Amino acid sequence: MATEVLMPALSPTMEEGTLAKWMVKEGDTVSSGDILAEIETDKATMEFEAVDEGIIGKILVAAGSEGVKVNTPIAIMVEEGEDADAVVTAAPVAAETPVAEAPAPVVPAAPAAPVASVTLEPDYPDGTELKTQTVREALRDAMAEEMTRDESVYLMGEEVAEYQGAYKVSQGLLDQFGAKRVVDTPITEHGFTGVAVGSAFGGLRPIVEFMTFNFAMQAIDQIINSAAKTLYMSGGQMGCPIVFRGPNGAAARVAAQHSQDYAAWYAQIPGLKVVQPYCASDAKGLLKSAIRDPNPVIFLENEILYGRSFDVPVLDDYTVPFGKARIWREGTDVTIVSFGIGMTYALEAADKLAEEGISAEVIDLRTLRPIDYDTLLGSVMKTNRCVTVEEGFPVASIGNHLSAYIMENAFDYLDAPVINCTGKDVPMPYAANLEKLALVTTDEVIAAVKQVTYR
Amino acid sequence: MAARRTTKKPNVSKEELLSYYRDMLLIRRFEEKAGQLYGMGLIGGFCHLYIGQEAVVVGLEAAAEEGDKRVTSYRDHGHMLACGMDPKGVMAELTGREGGYSKGKGGSMHMFSKEKHFYGGHGIVGAQVPIGAGLAFADKYLENGRVTFTYFGDGAANQGQVYETFNMAALWDLPVIFVVENNQYAMGTSQQRSTSSQEIYERGLAFGIPGEAVDGMDVLAVKAASEKAVAHCRSGKGPYILEVKTYRYRGHSMSDPAKYRTREEVQKMREERDAIEAVRQLLLTGKHATEDELKAIDKEIKDVVNEAADFSKESPEPALEELWTDIYADA
Numbered sequence: 001m002a003t004e005v006l007m008p009a010l011s012p013t014m015e016e017g018t019l020a021k022w023m024v025k026e027g028d029t030v031s032s033g034d035i036l037a038e039i040e041t042d043k044a045t046m047e048f049e050a051v052d053e054g055i056i057g058k059i060l061v062a063a064g065s066e067g068v069k070v071n072t073p074i075a076i077m078v079e080e081g082e083d084a085d086a087v088v089t090a091a092p093v094a095a096e097t098p099v100a101e102a103p104a105p106v107v108p109a110a111p112a113a114p115v116a117s118v119t120l121e122p123d124y125p126d127g128t129e130l131k132t133q134t135v136r137e138a139l140r141d142a143m144a145e146e147m148t149r150d151e152s153v154y155l156m157g158e159e160v161a162e163y164q165g166a167y168k169v170s171q172g173l174l175d176q177f178g179a180k181r182v183v184d185t186p187i188t189e190h191g192f193t194g195v196a197v198g199s200a201f202g203g204l205r206p207i208v209e210f211m212t213f214n215f216a217m218q219a220i221d222q223i224i225n226s227a228a229k230t231l232y233m234s235g236g237q238m239g240c241p242i243v244f245r246g247p248n249g250a251a252a253r254v255a256a257q258h259s260q261d262y263a264a265w266y267a268q269i270p271g272l273k274v275v276q277p278y279c280a281s282d283a284k285g286l287l288k289s290a291i292r293d294p295n296p297v298i299f300l301e302n303e304i305l306y307g308r309s310f311d312v313p314v315l316d317d318y319t320v321p322f323g324k325a326r327i328w329r330e331g332t333d334v335t336i337v338s339f340g341i342g343m344t345y346a347l348e349a350a351d352k353l354a355e356e357g358i359s360a361e362v363i364d365l366r367t368l369r370p371i372d373y374d375t376l377l378g379s380v381m382k383t384n385r386c387v388t389v390e391e392g393f394p395v396a397s398i399g400n401h402l403s404a405y406i407m408e409n410a411f412d413y414l415d416a417p418v419i420n421c422t423g424k425d426v427p428m429p430y431a432a433n434l435e436k437l438a439l440v441t442t443d444e445v446i447a448a449v450k451q452v453t454y455r
Numbered sequence: 456m457a458a459r460r461t462t463k464k465p466n467v468s469k470e471e472l473l474s475y476y477r478d479m480l481l482i483r484r485f486e487e488k489a490g491q492l493y494g495m496g497l498i499g500g501f502c503h504l505y506i507g508q509e510a511v512v513v514g515l516e517a518a519a520e521e522g523d524k525r526v527t528s529y530r531d532h533g534h535m536l537a538c539g540m541d542p543k544g545v546m547a548e549l550t551g552r553e554g555g556y557s558k559g560k561g562g563s564m565h566m567f568s569k570e571k572h573f574y575g576g577h578g579i580v581g582a583q584v585p586i587g588a589g590l591a592f593a594d595k596y597l598e599n600g601r602v603t604f605t606y607f608g609d610g611a612a613n614q615g616q617v618y619e620t621f622n623m624a625a626l627w628d629l630p631v632i633f634v635v636e637n638n639q640y641a642m643g644t645s646q647q648r649s650t651s652s653q654e655i656y657e658r659g660l661a662f663g664i665p666g667e668a669v670d671g672m673d674v675l676a677v678k679a680a681s682e683k684a685v686a687h688c689r690s691g692k693g694p695y696i697l698e699v700k701t702y703r704y705r706g707h708s709m710s711d712p713a714k715y716r717t718r719e720e721v722q723k724m725r726e727e728r729d730a731i732e733a734v735r736q737l738l739l740t741g742k743h744a745t746e747d748e749l750k751a752i753d754k755e756i757k758d759v760v761n762e763a764a765d766f767s768k769e770s771p772e773p774a775l776e777e778l779w780t781d782i783y784a785d786a
Contacts (some may be wrong), residue, residue, distance in 0.1 A: 198589020
């Protein structure tokens with residue numbers, strides 16, 4: 001019986017990919033394990049193997065096709081004597097079963113088109129040329145620009161050099177800067193973090209990539225006790241200019257040990273600066289500022305955001321200052337404040353609320369240490385209501401802190417208690433349906449807004 | 456590459472002997488004074504004295520050149536004095552005063568001197584080891600020919616990050632000398648009770664790092680070993696491990712009653728193996744100095760220490776505004 005070969009999901013966050021090259025042609029007989037094609041994901045180029053034996057009846061997607069959605073039929077396999085064309089017409093029916101076998105990874109809905117959103121306070125002049133870039137490319141460019149600018153900047157981490165980055169963020173940097181400045185480490189977070197901190201004391205400006213921030217827990221003593229506190233402990237003599245960066249928070253279906261938002265943990269530490277960008281231009285401008293900062297900076301990225309595209313200004317040296325929030329959308333009824341991937345829910349909720357006649361002002365904090373309290377308070381004093389959004393755990397969350405700050409400084413302006421929308425108070429489950437429940441959702445943000453606006 | 460014990464002693468001049476005598480005596484008298492000030496309530500918190508281990512750091516430093524770096528644990532007063540930091544600034548840090556190296560904000564365990572290339576003073580056991588390798592990483596990157604002395608104890612030698620560091624230091628040929636100051640007790644736990652294999656200097660073998668044990672109560676033996684280790688590192692051959700067998704006479708910290716060892720054990724070390732007394736005998740028997748000359752040195756050292764103690768008492772406490780400074784460097 002003829003079967004369809006579907007575009008595979010080759011990483012937890014892959015939604016689409018490029019069919020780089022077919023390794024078989026129509027009429028070829030293949031057995032299970034034979035390489036059918038090379039597929040380029042958001043992270044790497046992977047070989048795609050046949051699962052069953054059969055004959056390649058028809059190739060449906062040509063080599064070089066970009067943006068092929070996961071689960072799209074890319075070829076038809078037939079048995080001896082079967083006609084592939086007959087199967088193609090029946091494709092929509094046949095597609096149902098394979099979808100159930102290989103479900104697309106569960107990822108939060110695509111962000112509300114950021115380009116269309118109102119960016120009230122861009123960090124670049126009107127009329128600046130813009131280009132569309134993914135967050136991943138923006139981060140790479142930021143590192144490349146700063147490494148060009150300053151010889152003492154180097155990148156260290158697991159798989160950053162020859163592998164081109166576990167999430168492809170450091171792609172091309174080894175070729176551009178060489179092995180001295182793009183350093184593959186053994187899997188030894190505690191150790192290489194300490195080495196990087198020492199090298200910062202010794203006059204260099206390391207960028208440490210954690211494959212994910214979950215693994216930075218192995219190294220947290222060096223981050224906090226050595227990097228964050230030494231300037232103070234040395235009476236100002238010895239600072240630690242270093243950036244710790246990497247994906248943070250939940251990705252998709254990687255469960256409890258690989259899905260945690262550390263924003264609140266690091267934001268608690270005096271001596272650290274903490275950045276959690278949402279869009280590509282902020283990722284670039286803030287990373288460049290982080291690399292130049294003479295203090296240790298925790299730079300929390302997000303795997304799901306890596307592949308999202310945004311407008312990025314075409315400027316020789318584009319930086320975004322720390323401690324300055326960005327108002328993405330102006331509104332009058334409620335302030336929704338978030339950061340990082342939380343902005344996805346905040347902006348989507350604001351769009352849907354607008355349809356119901358509720359005008360939400362959406363603020364992206366961008367940095368969590370320092371926090372732009374002025375922008376937040378100014379907005380809350382105007383809207384008199386506030387909802388915070390983050391993916392992290394609810395207890396001692398960033399939202400808790402913002403609520404307390406607003407209560408202490410703008411109590412008389414509040415018409416309703418501040419509500420914190422957060423991830424649930426559970427370790428991240430693996431099952432797709434439970435994972436969805438564990439994360440904060442747009443619906444929860446909408447419900448919270450309705451609660452504070454008494455709708 | 457080999458792991459072995461050295462016994463060879465170098466020829467040594469009168470001037471060198473006198474300078475080691477002076478440096479070791481300064482550490483001992485300084486520490487005795489610190490103990491006294493602690494008893495008077497002028498020094499607070501944890502205070503870990505170096506008494507008994509003086510020959511280690513003085514011997515190691517004898518092979519250091521200007522620009523070489525050092526980093527150590529919380530038992531750090533001796534290292535600071537040996538690399539030329541001002542006893543007044545060190546003592547005033549112990550008393551938590553404005554005149555201290557960290558303006559009174561670091562204390563006994565957290566002191567630094569950029570000028571003397573002393574990178575602390577670290578309170579977390581073993582954390583200074585990757586940091587030391589990182590300093591060496593920077594030196595190699597900057598191609599400046601410097602080496603880093605990274606000191607840690609027999610207790611820290613059981614921390615995982617030490618071996619993570621050995622691996623990277625060997626992999627990348629970092630110019631770092633790992634100095635294991637084996638004073639036989641990790642706080643109150645003897646080496647026999649905490650350590651599966653007693654020869655710590657052999658632990659680099661798995662990583663291809665040469666190691667050597669040396670008598671830490673003999674400053675000349677330590678110096679000879681240090682010269683060898685420094686030459687190895689400076690020539691670009693990568694890291695080196697020196698296990699320096701020593702002994703601390705006092706408790707782990709000031710509040711340690713030291714019930715885990717006998718009074719006789721300590722007394723025997725003091726009487727038979729004391730490093731300062733050994734150099735004193737060399738000076739006298741070699742007719743390099745007379746009793747009177749040594750007495751004059753003793754007095755001179757006592758004056759320096761008393762001056763440091765006076766300064767540490769007179770220096771004011773840090774201004775209250777200091778609470779809020781040095782948290783961030785200006786961007």
